[in-house]
Amino acid sequence: MVAGHFGFAAMVKSREKSAPLWALMLATVWLDIVFVPLVLTHLETMQTIHKGYGGLLIHADYTHSFVGMLGLSAILGAMFLRAEGKRVAIVIALVSASHWVLDLVVHRPDMPVFPRNLGNLPYFGFGLWNHPPVAACVELLLVIAGAIMYWRAAMGVSAKAGKGGTLASVSAAMIAAFGVLVLALDYTS
Amino acid sequence: MSFIAGILLFVVVVGLVDRRLPWPSVKQQEVGKW
Numbered sequence: 001m002v003a004g005h006f007g008f009a010a011m012v013k014s015r016e017k018s019a020p021l022w023a024l025m026l027a028t029v030w031l032d033i034v035f036v037p038l039v040l041t042h043l044e045t046m047q048t049i050h051k052g053y054g055g056l057l058i059h060a061d062y063t064h065s066f067v068g069m070l071g072l073s074a075i076l077g078a079m080f081l082r083a084e085g086k087r088v089a090i091v092i093a094l095v096s097a098s099h100w101v102l103d104l105v106v107h108r109p110d111m112p113v114f115p116r117n118l119g120n121l122p123y124f125g126f127g128l129w130n131h132p133p134v135a136a137c138v139e140l141l142l143v144i145a146g147a148i149m150y151w152r153a154a155m156g157v158s159a160k161a162g163k164g165g166t167l168a169s170v171s172a173a174m175i176a177a178f179g180v181l182v183l184a185l186d187y188t189s
Numbered sequence: 190m191s192f193i194a195g196i197l198l199f200v201v202v203v204g205l206v207d208r209r210l211p212w213p214s215v216k217q218q219e220v221g222k223w
Contacts, residue, residue: 002196013207018215022204029196036193085215154210161211171206178199185192 003183004139010146014153027095035063053187054129069100143179
């Protein structure tokens with residue numbers, strides 16, 4: 001799930017207008033960004049269950065553990081504290097945490113509570129990826145809702161500033177188009 | 190890796206477009222001007 005995360009970032013931007021969109025989008029995939037080098041060094045791995053959309057079982061016992069997510073989100077928020085202030089830093093940390101919540105819905109049970117699954121607690125994941133069309137529809141809804149909410153907010157601030165809505169429409173269209181494109185590529189992979 | 194590069198490129202491009210919009214600053218949002 002990439003498109004759905006970006007859709008959620010656009011939703012947050014429509015409510016927290018002072019937070020930079022690029023930072024929100026970075027935050028929403030922050031756990032996956034840290035996941036990449038850990039995969040390359042084999043500290044975390046991916047197992048193919050079946051080809052195509054949602055066909056992965058992800059052994060990301062550091063980045064996608066609940067406690068790991070809290071730590072990584074706090075680190076990201078702290079990185080933005082000086083430049084963006086406390087409010088935006090907290091929003092960015094929460095958006096990073098939202099990644100875990102959205103993944104919880106789609107992942108099969110592969111997300112532990114503690115890093116390396118200390119304590120051998122159960123893994124979490126509601127497994128919506130077992131129903132690819134449904135999971136894809138949820139992602140598409142996030143993308144469309146995010147683009148619409150972003151567009152309405154962007155049009156609003158443009159109107160208040162006495163500017164036209166072209167840039168707002170272009171930006172929202174990019175979010176929608178990219179989200180649909182990524183979802184399509186993901187679904188047909 | 191090209192998929193990840195594409196995603197990062199998108200974040201940069203849409204971020205640059207978004208920055209040109211007249212979004213309120215943190216102070217403006219906190220005092221409820223917007």
